[in-house]
Amino acid sequence: MALLQSAAVPFNRDSLISLEKYEGLGARVRVGFGGGWKLRPRRRNLQLVLNTNVETINGKKVNGVCVERDTNLMNHEFLLGRFAEERFVFRQAYVIRSYEIGPDQTATMETLMNLLQETALNHVAKSGVAGGGFGATWEMSLRKLIWVVTRIHVQIDKYSSWGDVVEIDTWVDAAGKNGMRRDWIIRDYKSQKIITRATSTWAIMNRETRRLSKIPDEVRQELQPFYLDRAAIAIENMDTKNIQKLSDQIANRIRTGLAPRWSDMDANQHVNNVKYIGWILESMPVNVLEDYKMKNITLEYRRECRQSNVLESLTTINPITKQQHLECTSLLRMEGSHADIVRARSLWHSKKHTLP
Numbered sequence: 086m087a088l089l090q091s092a093a094v095p096f097n098r099d100s101l102i103s104l105e106k107y108e109g110l111g112a113r114v115r116v117g118f119g120g121g122w123k124l125r126p127r128r129r130n131l132q133l134v135l136n137t138n139v140e141t142i143n144g145k146k147v148n149g150v151c152v153e154r155d156t157n158l159m160n161h162e163f164l165l166g167r168f169a170e171e172r173f174v175f176r177q178a179y180v181i182r183s184y185e186i187g188p189d190q191t192a193t194m195e196t197l198m199n200l201l202q203e204t205a206l207n208h209v210a211k212s213g214v215a216g217g218g219f220g221a222t223w224e225m226s227l228r229k230l231i232w233v234v235t236r237i238h239v240q241i242d243k244y245s246s247w248g249d250v251v252e253i254d255t256w257v258d259a260a261g262k263n264g265m266r267r268d269w270i271i272r273d274y275k276s277q278k279i280i281t282r283a284t285s286t287w288a289i290m291n292r293e294t295r296r297l298s299k300i301p302d303e304v305r306q307e308l309q310p311f312y313l314d315r316a317a318i319a320i321e322n323m324d325t326k327n328i329q330k331l332s333d334q335i336a337n338r339i340r341t342g343l344a345p346r347w348s349d350m351d352a353n354q355h356v357n358n359v360k361y362i363g364w365i366l367e368s369m370p371v372n373v374l375e376d377y378k379m380k381n382i383t384l385e386y387r388r389e390c391r392q393s394n395v396l397e398s399l400t401t402i403n404p405i406t407k408q409q410h411l412e413c414t415s416l417l418r419m420e421g422s423h424a425d426i427v428r429a430r431s432l433w434h435s436k437k438h439t440l441p
Contacts, residue, residue: 166207169254173313175208178252178274181245189436191244194366194379198239198359201269201283204253214307219352224303229292231353233386235264237285238324240381243273250274256313260286263299265308268317282317292353295389324383328428331416336399340368341420343396356390361427365415368398377411377433387425395420409435 166177185196209215209222216226225231245251252272260266264286271281289298300308333339343364351357361384366374390396399416415429 166204166211168211170313173311174254174256175204175211176252176254177204177207178250179203181247181249181251183247186247188375189378191246192249194239194241194382195359195362197241197271197281198362200251200253200271201239201255202357202359204255204269205267208255208257212311222304222307224301224307225289228301228304230289230298230301230304231292232265232287233290233297233353233389234358235286235288236383236385237283237358238318238381238383239281239283240318240322241281241379243278243280244378245273245280251280252277256311256315257308258312258314259308264288265300268315270317284316284318284323324381324430328383328385328430329414330425330428331399331401331414333399335401336368336416337401338368338370338399340398343367343398343417345390345392345394345396347392350392354391356392358384358386361386361390361417361429364396364398364417365400365427365429365431368400368415369413370402373402373411373413373433376436378436380410380432380434382429382431385428387427390417390426394426396426397423409437 166175168174169176179200181192181196185192185199187193206220209220214222216223220232221230250273252274253269254272255267255269258266258268267285267287269281269283270279271283272278273280289300289304290296291298329335345356345360349356349360362382396417397420399418401414403412403414404410405412411433413429413431413433415427415431417426417429418424419426
């Protein structure tokens with residue numbers, strides 16, 4: 086059934102309005118206060134009552150009901166983010182959605198990693214040096230180069246809940262001669278308390294040969310104006326040790342047959358690095374996921390994963406008895422060849438004693 090709607094149309098004695106287009110819609114036109122169908126010059130508005138579910142906004146027909154538009158909405162930092170500290174830091178806020186929380190009603194590790202990645206990509210996009218690639222600069226795009234993450238370390242003090250607003254800062258710096266470091270901090274928007282810190286190292290890969298490349302001087306010149314010598318995580322709190330390689334004999338649990346889906350692929354035609362978090366958790370016991378919360382995680386990315394690959398997830402769990410914590414070492418590897426994809430080390434705290 087059509088929804089009965091009313092629309093006010095401005096009218097003056099110089100205006101001409103054609104009602105023919107409304108005839109097929111069963112429109113009735115009322116002019117003036119006394120009824121009748123004559124157009125009266127002193128009447129400033131022409132009232133249309135349409136038996137239709139089509140509304141007009143700015144002269145265009147659209148489905149649904151006309152609502153007021155906030156013309157400043159598109160400039161809101163929740164959508165676009167903004168630069169801070171003389172453009173060295175990019176800052177963006179997010180609301181934690183209902184589909185971004187887990188069974189314990191707090192944001193998942195995958196959610197946090199996705200927000201870090203989104204902020205980093207927006208930083209590049211808004212910096213003025215973004216090229217045609219996924220997070221690549223102009224000079225990188227000309228040379229068919231892309232960024233690949235080699236290591237990332239995340240420390241979580243508090244997990245946000247559904248409806249919480251978080252604010253993320255990110256910045257970059259050089260990492261050796263041919264790498265880049267990207268750091269993040271996440272604040273609770275209301276209290277402005279830092280609740281998560283993360284740091285990562287990146288290398289450049291040729292998009293066609295899939296081999297690592299040196300940073301060309303032209304790319305370095307694009308990046309240097311944005312370098313900020315600041316660490317999100319103090320050196321003494323960093324996890325810098327190499328991660329042990331697991332084997333079938335060492336691992337406590339092995340999950341096989343993990344196949345990437347089409348939706349797991351990113352714009353650079355390999356599995357998005359955030360997807361590995363979910364596969365690592367596939368080999369964690371359910372009681373650990375229920376009773377413990379991940380406090381920090383370090384990931385070493387060893388090899389690309391494509392959609393045709395099938396993976397195995399291995400995990401070994403070492404209790405830290407005095408503190409009622411767990412230290413876990415994980416490995417994602419190819420089925421068959423057992424080639425390493427990602428190595429990971431994570432620390433888990435009992436929900437009863439530490440993390441909210």
